[in-house]
Amino acid sequence: MKLTRSAALLLSSSLNLVGGGVGASEFDQAPLTSNNAANELWTSKYGPQLDLPFTGPLSFAHIPYARCLDDTRHEFDIAILGMPFDTSVSYRPGARFGPNGIRSGSRRLRPGNGYSITWRSDPYAHDVKVIDCGDVPVTPFDNLIAVDQMHAAYATLLARNVAERAAGKPELRATRAFAKDGKEHPRIVSLGGDHTIVLPILRALHEVYGPISVIHFDSHIDTWSPLRYFSPGLTPPITHGSFFWNAVQEGIISNMSIHAGIRSKVEDYGDLERDASSGFALISTDDIDDIGTDGIIQRIRDRVGSGPVYISLDIDVVDPSMAPATGTPEPGGWTTRELNRILRGLAGLNIVGADIVEVAPMYDSNAEITSLAAANIVHEFLSMLQEGAPPSSQRPVKSAPRGGTRDEL
Ligand SMILES: [Mn+2]
Numbered sequence: 001m002k003l004t005r006s007a008a009l010l011l012s013s014s015l016n017l018v019g020g021g022v023g024a025s026e027f028d029q030a031p032l033t034s035n036n037a038a039n040e041l042w043t044s045k046y047g048p049q050l051d052l053p054f055t056g057p058l059s060f061a062h063i064p065y066a067r068c069l070d071d072t073r074h075e076f077d078i079a080i081l082g083m084p085f086d087t088s089v090s091y092r093p094g095a096r097f098g099p100n101g102i103r104s105g106s107r108r109l110r111p112g113n114g115y116s117i118t119w120r121s122d123p124y125a126h127d128v129k130v131i132d133c134g135d136v137p138v139t140p141f142d143n144l145i146a147v148d149q150m151h152a153a154y155a156t157l158l159a160r161n162v163a164e165r166a167a168g169k170p171e172l173r174a175t176r177a178f179a180k181d182g183k184e185h186p187r188i189v190s191l192g193g194d195h196t197i198v199l200p201i202l203r204a205l206h207e208v209y210g211p212i213s214v215i216h217f218d219s220h221i222d223t224w225s226p227l228r229y230f231s232p233g234l235t236p237p238i239t240h241g242s243f244f245w246n247a248v249q250e251g252i253i254s255n256m257s258i259h260a261g262i263r264s265k266v267e268d269y270g271d272l273e274r275d276a277s278s279g280f281a282l283i284s285t286d287d288i289d290d291i292g293t294d295g296i297i298q299r300i301r302d303r304v305g306s307g308p309v310y311i312s313l314d315i316d317v318v319d320p321s322m323a324p325a326t327g328t329p330e331p332g333g334w335t336t337r338e339l340n341r342i343l344r345g346l347a348g349l350n351i352v353g354a355d356i357v358e359v360a361p362m363y364d365s366n367a368e369i370t371s372l373a374a375a376n377i378v379h380e381f382l383s384m385l386q387e388g389a390p391p392s393s394q395r396p397v398k399s400a401p402r403g404g405t406r407d408e409l
Pocket residue numbers: 195218220222240314358
């Protein structure tokens with residue numbers, strides 16, 4: 001629907017009348033609340049205008065929403081950031097709708113209903129400020145510009161101050177020990193987007209932390225050289241299967257990284273040798289039958305140790321029966337329950353950021369099965385970023401020595 005300027009103004013002013021005039025712009029997603037709530041019929045009878053699972057504007061898990069890239073008023077410790085980029089895929093396109101799909105899958109999660117039996121905690125109830133910073137407006141027409149836009153957006157949020165601690169509250173010290181500037185930096189959970197989004201993310205993280213280890217959940221290795229794949233141009237393209245090759249060439253990740261859940265076919269054994277020489281250890285999907293989830297957790301923890309760690313999770317690590325809506329599905333994957341258990345076992349590592357990528361909702365079932373799985377993985381990320389150790393209900397793992405001054409988070 002196209003509104004004339006005057007009609008838009010009229011609509012905006014009538015909304016403000018209904019809401020009591022909150023001074024928000026006509027594009028602001030903040031709920032319209034009244035300044036004189038106590039005197040009004042609704043509020044006196046029913047209280048605040050709550051978001052139900054099927055109501056409200058679409059922020060992740062109904063948490064506060066802000067367009068943080070240009071709106072600097074909002075402090076946060078952890079930001080959700082959408083990166084709707086999907087113009088570098090080799091098979092099914094559509095992950096530009098991933099952030100929207102994941103938020104849609106999160107509607108039954110919300111502050112006040114986020115307590116987890118396994119964690120025995122609620123990631124929205126800690127003294128940690130989590131907000132949804134909206135999406136980076138990436139161009140779908142020029143990949144080099146899009147990659148720069150994502151880099152600029154991530155670096156912008158990474159440079160923000162973390163939320164002020166209330167008097168008497170413990171100090172947040174999750175990233176300060178590793179940042180080159182000695183400052184505490186926010187952590188960002190990115191919603192892809194195809195897997196290419198990780199290259200600009202790693203570039204921005206490298207500027208703050210130097211080389212970091214990557215824990216890469218995926219059915220594909222993604223370290224392929226873009227020169228070996230279909231690439232008729234002279235310049236190697238940036239693609240969703242070769243962004244780690246770029247990261248290795250640029251020296252922005254450590255050589256103590258690890259893949260988990262690999263099962264895709266490769267060209268030949270040489271692909272695996274080249275992968276190993278790029279600094280990644282490899283846990284295959286089938287390894288779970290031999291060493292179990294605890295063995296996988298231990299291998300990952302031993303590999304990345306006590307340094308700064310980034311987690312990148314391609315939803316195709318999950319079996320297509322549980323997550324069909326993705327760009328390059330590979331049968332024979334882990335269940336969501338197995339993946340949850342592995343992720344929880346990584347709590348307490350020095351995680352400086354995380355993402356979930358390759359959710360392409362148009363290939364989903366009517367039951368939103370992939371979006372639900374993805375949203376719940378983000379919920380696990382938020383718990384992992386705030387908990388100092390795996391849940392006590394899981395068997396204890398041998399902890400790598402902690403680096404620096406990590407404490408309560
Ligand atoms: Mn991938």
